[in-house]
Amino acid sequence: MFVPRISALAGGLVLLAGGLTGGTAHAALDSTSSGMVAVSITAAHNVVMPTTIQPGVNQFRVTTEAKSSGFQLVQLATGYTLDAAIADIDAGLEKGKIPALKRFEANTTLLGGVNVAMGKVGKLTVSLPPGSYYAADIERNRPSAFTAFTVAGADTGATMPDGPTLRAVKSASWAKNPKSIPRKGTLTFENFSSQNHFVGLIKLKPGKTVEDFGAWTEAQMNGQNGPPPVNFGESFDGNVVGPGHTAAMNYRLSRGNYVLLCFWPDANMGGMPHAFMGMYRGITLK
Numbered sequence: 001m002f003v004p005r006i007s008a009l010a011g012g013l014v015l016l017a018g019g020l021t022g023g024t025a026h027a028a029l030d031s032t033s034s035g036m037v038a039v040s041i042t043a044a045h046n047v048v049m050p051t052t053i054q055p056g057v058n059q060f061r062v063t064t065e066a067k068s069s070g071f072q073l074v075q076l077a078t079g080y081t082l083d084a085a086i087a088d089i090d091a092g093l094e095k096g097k098i099p100a101l102k103r104f105e106a107n108t109t110l111l112g113g114v115n116v117a118m119g120k121v122g123k124l125t126v127s128l129p130p131g132s133y134y135a136a137d138i139e140r141n142r143p144s145a146f147t148a149f150t151v152a153g154a155d156t157g158a159t160m161p162d163g164p165t166l167r168a169v170k171s172a173s174w175a176k177n178p179k180s181i182p183r184k185g186t187l188t189f190e191n192f193s194s195q196n197h198f199v200g201l202i203k204l205k206p207g208k209t210v211e212d213f214g215a216w217t218e219a220q221m222n223g224q225n226g227p228p229p230v231n232f233g234e235s236f237d238g239n240v241v242g243p244g245h246t247a248a249m250n251y252r253l254s255r256g257n258y259v260l261l262c263f264w265p266d267a268n269m270g271g272m273p274h275a276f277m278g279m280y281r282g283i284t285l286k
């Protein structure tokens, strides 16, 4: 898969069998109106959506026939092909080869995404300028999981949703505020930093603190496999947003104390996840 998702970390490394046969693509849906874009993902992880949408703020409403899907928007630099991107994802993000990771990051703009389980609706709101894009289901790293679309025409006139905003700053840090957010609703992630990041929220186990989480990451880096102070089963992970970009996603969690973190690998640190470099802090969900 594309990024070390929290769900995957909880269960150990998940290898992709890739044995599913390609399903028949559904007929393209009608064009969008007022910035709503219907996206349906097939059981074979093919993304079906309009081939052209309007510029400006769009809300992608994503459903999947697969058990789960990781919807992600990405733009490729001129001359960087989808095949090259897929090869670099495989080598760089799945096998930890740093030159491939650096090449991927230098040639892509990651515009956010939303993870969605079968039977649920994932909502991703972003503002897109005119251009050429891909919408991917990052659960599968192969050409059929990437659907090209164009942004062109008149602006939708829609606006970004209200709601709590989490902000990445500097290189790999979280802004100190807000200290608490509602336990459900629409979460906006503003990446004001210089690197790619994604929002992770993992619930602390009863009696555990964010300091315990820090001690656990230190122990992990020293090769000690103690029990984590967090419950990976009670978590939210958004998808990847590049420097200078903003994405809003729907979320729903239980009340309590969480760790806000990012597991994106840092190419300048040998692929170390940002959380292990200190990109975590406590946050309360009310």
Ligand SMILES: [Cu+2]
Residues within 6 Å of the ligand: 172, 196, 197, 198, 262, 263, 264, 274, 279
């Ligand atoms: Cu990060």
